[in-house]
Amino acid sequence: MFGDSGQFHPQQPIQFMEGLLYPIIGSQGPTFSIGALQSDTVSRTTYTFTVDVGAADDSRAMHFLCTGNSSTSMLFSSGTIAGVSLGNSIDLQVSASYACILSARVPASAGSGNQTLSITLTAAATYLTIFPYRSMMLNSLTPVATMTSSANPGTGTIDVSERGLLLSAARCGNSAPTYTWTGVNEDFDATIGATGRSASGGSYQAGVAEVGRTVTATRSVAGNNYTMVAASFR
Numbered sequence: 001m002f003g004d005s006g007q008f009h010p011q012q013p014i015q016f017m018e019g020l021l022y023p024i025i026g027s028q029g030p031t032f033s034i035g036a037l038q039s040d041t042v043s044r045t046t047y048t049f050t051v052d053v054g055a056a057d058d059s060r061a062m063h064f065l066c067t068g069n070s071s072t073s074m075l076f077s078s079g080t081i082a083g084v085s086l087g088n089s090i091d092l093q094v095s096a097s098y099a100c101i102l103s104a105r106v107p108a109s110a111g112s113g114n115q116t117l118s119i120t121l122t123a124a125a126t127y128l129t130i131f132p133y134r135s136m137m138l139n140s141l142t143p144v145a146t147m148t149s150s151a152n153p154g155t156g157t158i159d160v161s162e163r164g165l166l167l168s169a170a171r172c173g174n175s176a177p178t179y180t181w182t183g184v185n186e187d188f189d190a191t192i193g194a195t196g197r198s199a200s201g202g203s204y205q206a207g208v209a210e211v212g213r214t215v216t217a218t219r220s221v222a223g224n225n226y227t228m229v230a231a232s233f234r
Contacts, residue, residue, distance in 0.1 A: 029163030030139075030234070032063075032205065034187055035132030041193040043126045049117045053082055054134050056108035061141060063133040064102040064117070065169035065201040067227070068125035075122045076100050082115035089231040090146040097171040097197075097225035098125070103141045103233075127192040129199045135165055135233070143231040153218035154228030160206040160213050161234035169201040170217035173225030183215030184230075198223070 038049050053062055062081050068074065074093060079086035084104045091100030102119070117130065144164060147156040160166050168184050177198050179189050184202035191198050200217060215230050 030135055030137045030165060032133050032135040032165055032203070034203070035134065037129060037131050037188045037190055039127065039129040039190070039192050041127050043124045044128070045124050046118065046120045047125075047128050049130055050114050051081065051117045051132050052113055053106050053110070053115045054112065056110075056112040057136065058108050059137045060107070061103060061105045061135045061138055063135060063167060065099070065131040065167060066102055066119060066128070067097075067099045067169055067171040067199040068121070068128040069096050069171075069173060069197050070098060070121075070123055070125045071096060072123045074098050074125055076102065077120045077122045079117070079119040081117045082106050082110035084110055086119070087141060089141070089143045090148065090229045092148040092150065092227050092229050094150045094227045095173065095225040097173045097227040099169045099171045099227045099229045101167055101169065101229055101231045105141060127197040129190065129192055131169070131188050131201050133167065133203065138165065138233050141233065144234050145232050147215065147230040149228040150226055152222070152226045153216050154226055155214065155216040156228075156230065157212040157214050158230050158232055160204070160210045160232045162206060162209045164206050164232050164234040166204040166206070166213070166215070166230065166232045167201070168215050168217070168228065168230035169199070171227040172198045172219055172223040177219035177221045177223055179220070180218045181216065183213055
């Protein structure tokens with residue numbers, strides 16, 4: 001779990017998505033759990049995935065780090081998880097690379113277990129990736145703060161509330177780099193498709209409120225079209 005130091009200490013695995021996963025649990029307030037990376041290398045305007053939303057609970061919310069590539073202007077248009085509309089917390093497109101953070105409150109009435117995630121974009125994408133998180137007891141899905149960066153390394157500062165959840169995603173257009181993160185705990189790092197698009201992301205839960213927490217995603221090799229987004233919730 002995350003202690004007040006923000007360090008992650010694995011506990012017993014729980015069944016959440018495809019396999020055994022480890023919960024990230026704060027001692028008070030909101031809790032959240034990590035899902036598993038999924039990707040689709042086919043060029044589409046609308047993508048669908050199957051995501052385990054866990055047990056039915058009215059305090060449940062789902063969050064998705066979503067990244068992709070497109071040769072034209074491409075933004076999030078609409079989407080649903082278990083029939084519930086997704087909101088776009090933050091997004092950024094830099095040339096061919098795109099990243100966004102999507103969230104939705106998924107009430108008990110929406111069901112449990114495997115549910116359909118649908119994401120529609122304003123133009124066809126390639127190499128779309130999604131990485132899910134499930135949170136419980138968040139006060140609001142309106143971000144406390146957001147941050148974007150098109151630099152290499154991607155970097156910026158963001159405020160995080162006490163027991164708040166911080167999510168960040170990064171995308172690079174080529175070169176298949178790996179990523180080294182500071183400010184969040186890396187949850188995934190993947191090369192998508194034969195031409196080497198890369199995606200990475202991470203999370204953090206604060207023990208106390210933090211003003212201007214620095215988040216940095218450093219690529220291992222030079223590339224292009226660097227895209228990084230972050231959002232914090234409470």
